[in-house]
Structure formats: structure tokens, C-alpha cells
Amino acid sequence: MLSSRKQKILRAVVDEYIKEATPISSGEIKSKYFDDISAATIRAELSTLEDMGFLVQPHTSSGRIPSHLAYRFYVDNFLLDRPLGVEEIAAIDKSFKNKFTKVEEIVKTAAKVISDVTNYTSVIVLKNINKVVIKEIKIVGLDGESALVIIITDSGIIRDKVISVNASDESFITDAVKLVNKIFAGRTVGEIKSSGADSRLDAEINAFKELLNGVMNILIAYIDEPGSIITEGQSKMLEYPDTSIEMARNFFSLIDNKKSVAELICDDATDIEFSLKIGKSETGGIDKCAVVSAKYSINGKQIGHAGVIGPERMDYSKVVSVLSYVGDTINSILASSAQDDTEDDR
Amino acid sequence: MLSSRKQKILRAVVDEYIKEATPISSGEIKSKYFDDISAATIRAELSTLEDMGFLVQPHTSSGRIPSHLAYRFYVDNFLLDRPLGVEEIAAIDKSFKNKFTKVEEIVKTAAKVISDVTNYTSVIVLKNINKVVIKEIKIVGLDGESALVIIITDSGIIRDKVISVNASDESFITDAVKLVNKIFAGRTVGEIKSSGADSRLDAEINAFKELLNGVMNILIAYIDEPGSIITEGQSKMLEYPDTSIEMARNFFSLIDNKKSVAELICDDATDIEFSLKIGKSETGGIDKCAVVSAKYSINGKQIGHAGVIGPERMDYSKVVSVLSYVGDTINSILASSAQDDTEDDR
DNA sequence: AATTAGCAGTCTCACCGTTAGAGTGCTAAC
């Protein structure tokens, strides 16, 4: 275990480095953090902290910079739930004051505000959950050649998409709606995909085969999608003076690959609410970067993950506070409208 | 006017520089482009081309690199309609083989394929045209508290959005639809915005005031939006080895500002189909970058602009070919479905 | 045993000078 003085010094190095992005010397720490001990003593401590793997010296006569171990220790031990400032809370609340109904809108807003308030790139990954229950399917004929299919579930509209049909007359659509709801309503999307349409209805189905296939395809596409990924503020990473062109390249080539972004943000390994990945090995190859992500849920049902990607020297406390406040806000918006639903399945 | 030999030399410098991104020497040009004249002669020509402002020497003893004037001359004189390769055509055709109905989907696909095939960042700006005529408005009640409003115009669905209503019973919606269509159908969005709802209907309107306002707001929001801007392949810019961190910063800070991107891509000043902006002064501040953009229209009606942003040393011919092929493809997809519409208003 | 002042040692950074090489501009000859 680290002596409390070592901890204080380690914390000082990380705090200063996060602020300055330059190696920190013993003298600097002495003048800003300690009145009672000398720079020499701090030097001795720094030296052992380096031996323990927490600090790194770019070269013999420079100050120390934190290793990922140091950041790790920092977030594990010093991460305080620093309350957000009034302007930050105001900014977040303001973004959410509109009424939303489509999940995508809320998520987009959340991604934007997270990025704006933290000044880092934000990512939200929305799970397409098998377990979502279809409440009702509406079909609106458009022009005799195509129709808009609206799929309403217990968590709102999950999809509305145009399919092509040969709708001869008005009643065709009305009948189709009845049939489609008879088949799909009340079941979960997962169920439908695995079991297919109910075979006992074959006779009825034949008449509406084309339309039914269209709806089926929408549902299957929904499940098969990796989930929607929303990224905001990609350019934020470039605003930090110590971002090199290589870092930028690594960062953007990862960001452009939706699959790896999703993997990075969706950390289901642990049960804890927040996941912090620091450094090359933990972030899937972006050196000097870190990822903070949180599980988001509504009424206890997990709906996705939200996260922030930024430089290793990141304001972790702020990011965690923002992620958690935005998560609470979303929850309170959506929970109210879904309260009358089924019981929690925790 | 430039002698044909000067033109050949200028073209050689630009071609080589686009390939190599390094200053081009007289010897290089001699060996790759000329058998009949000596390097010394080429040197003399290079020197006068520099005096004329077409070439720049990074330092006295280096080769020449093109100035924007050179690129400008190059695109004005040497830009040939190089036909696309089979794989490129195949890639584009493949992306468009699905059936689309929402304009956004097509545009997203187009942006993606343009970026993929050219390897530059692509931008599409879609105009929200006042002149679009509302064919029909459909309203689908969802849960007694909210309803989905679908606005269908002569160019397809332009918007579907959830609004909140207090729909007491089924017939309320049915009546509302009748009223809404009575008021809005057949008029253009621009008209509606400027004139508001028809005041003679005031009595009828009162009952549906809330709902009507909701629809009105959707239409107004549509007009007031600067038009949707879709950007794809932002990271492509970083893939070029001569992209510096400053270039990247300039580039991304511009890209993040939707308004200036739109201004850059939407060049209505000239009547010509393609617009090429090269260098800092023409591109709104991104040094060493160029923008190629094209007007896109359907059935002769202009619907927006598509463009590519990349390094000044860009494969202009390829970009122009791709933009024009994609434009034709979109046109042929959408024109067919809208053929039965009103006559062209050119 | 921990702390500290003092000092030597080490490394970077910014200069400078040098050299090799690349490429030009000029000149005189064709």
C-alpha cells in the first residue's frame, strides 16, 4: 500500500500533468503542494514511485509524467463525485427541455451535450434489445406503391420505414394491419426472429405475403444491426495542444470503425456502472488516450452505453459527473412515459 | 497565353506533385515527360512559369510545387472526363441497388459511396425547398397522448415526427386529418409559412388548435433549418502523409461548423455544374485544401449540392467523374418515381 | 531513521558550423 504522502505526491503529479501537459518536477510539487517537506524528499519519493511503475521520466533530467498505472490509481482512489457547476447543469437541462418521443432524438441530444460540456468526443451505443415487446404495428399507405410501417414497442417507436406494396385498395391495408398485429403484437422482437411467423396462419398470410415479408425484414434488420452508434464532437480531440498527428490518425481510424467503437464503449465485463480504460493496451490501440463509459438504463432495464474518448490526461471527475447526470436526466424523461409497463425483469 | 510546351511542363509538375507530394525538379520532368529537350531548357521554362505565378519554390535549391494558380489552370484546361473504372462503377451501383424511399437514406448512401470511392471527405447539402408541394398529411395516433405526423410531398416523405396531442377518441384523429389536409394539401411549404393557416377556418380550427400548431411547427422547422448536411469519411483527410496537424485542425474546425460547410459546398454564383475552390482564400481558410462541388438536381429541379473536400493535390478528374456519376444515378432513381408530377419549372 | 542542503551529473534544447547533395541560374558555345 502507498503511504499517504506518496499518494499525495502521486495525485499532485497527475493533477498538475492534467493541467499542464508537461513533465512535473520536484520543485513544482514542493511549491504548489507542500510547505513542510523539501524538494529533495519529494525527489526521493518520486524516485520510488517511478520504481513502482507509477511514474515515467521522458529523460534523466526532466520531471515525471504519470504512467497508466498512475491514472488507474488516480481514478480508483481520488475520483471524487465533484458536483457539476451551475452553468454545466443549466447547459444540460436546456438541451433536454424539448419534448422527445423518438429514442434517437434523445440519444443524439445526449451525445451532443456530453461532448459540449466535457469538451471531449462522446459516443453513445444504443442496444437493440431482443426483449423489446411489440405493442402495435401501424401501416400507412402512401401512394398505392409504398407504405410506411411504424413499429411501436413498449419503449416507444423503434422503427418507421417505407416498404413497397401493391396496395390495390384501402381495405387491403386495413386488413393487413389486422393480420400483422395478430401475428406480431405482444411478442418480443427476439422471439419473432427466432420463430418466424406463425405457420398456422399460412392461408391468411399468402394474400399478404409481400407486405408481411417487408415487415419481417424490418424487424430482422433491427435485430441484426449492431445497434446505433452516435458520435459527437470528433474534432474535440484535435483541440488539445499535445495531440500529435499520429494520435489523431489512430483516433480517427478507430472512430471510423463503428464496430470497434462499440466494443470500446460497451464494457459488460464488470457489474460496476462506470468503466475506465486508460492507455494503448486498454483502449484498443489508441496510445495516450482514455475511454470513460457508463451503462445507461431506463427503469432498471439497460438500454445502452454512453462514453467519452479523450486524452489520457482527462478531467475524469468531470466526465464521470456529466455522464451520470445525463444518464439520470434521460432516465427521468423516459421512465415517466414507460412507467405503466411490465414489471422490472432484474 | 501559355505556349504548348509551357502547358505540358506545368501539367507535368501538377501531375507529378499530385502523385508524389514532393517538389518536382527539372531532371525529373525531363526523364519522365521529355525526350527531346534538355533539363536546362525545362529549367528556363520553369523559371518563367514561376515568374508568372504558377509555380513556387520552397527554397532556392529545391524543385517547384504548384501554386493554386497552377491547380486552377490545371482544372480549367486539363480536366478530362476520365471515365470511371469498372470496379468504381460497380461499387457505386452496388450501394444504390436497394430500394429507397426516404430522401435522407439516398443522400446518406450517396455521401458514403462518394467518400469511399474517391477517398476524400464528402459532404452533401440538401436544400429544404420552399417550393415543395404538400400532397397529403397523414396523422397516426399512437397512444392517446401523441401522434405521428407524416408529411408527404411531391418529392416523397419530407418529414415524419411525433407530436403530443390529447386525442380523446379515434374520430378526433380522423377529423383532424381531414382538416389538416383541407388547410395544407396542394400548397407549397413556403406559402404556408408566409401566409399561415387560412383564417376563414378559425371556427373549425379551434377544436384542433393544439394539433394544428404541432403540424405548423414541423413545417416551419423544416423551412428554417439550413437544410440537412451529411458528411462522410472525415478521417480520410488524415490518411494523406502530407497532412499536418495544423491542416487537420483547420479542416475539422471547419467541418464541425455546419454553416460554413454549407456555404463552401453550395456555390450558386455560377451557372456551371461544377465548382472548384482551391487554396486558403477560396476554401474559406483551409490552407492546402480544395473543394469540388456539384449541383444535384432531379428532373431539372435543383435539390442540393454534393462535394468533396481534400488536399489541394487531389485527383480532380476522378472526383468530378464520381460526383457526376453519382448525381446521374440519384437522378435516375428519383426521377422515375416523380415523373408523373408537375411540369418542369425551369 | 528520516530529512535536507548542496553539488555534481545528465539530459534537452537552441545554437552554430560543417559537409554532402540536390537543384537551380547563368553563361558561353552551338
Added chain:
DNA sequence: GTTAGCACTCTAACGGTGAGACTGCTAATT
């Protein structure tokens, strides 16, 4: 008008040097 040849210029790379920033060590101090 063209060209060969050469002097000239500039860069990039390398090594050396001195100032400055910190450290690590040691010996004295508490």
C-alpha cells in the same frame, strides 16, 4: 532557341557547445 557545364545556394543531417532544468547522491542535521 537550345544546351552543356559550372558556380552558387539552400537543405538536411551531423556533431559540438553552452545554458538551463532536474535529478540523484552524499554528507550533515534533526
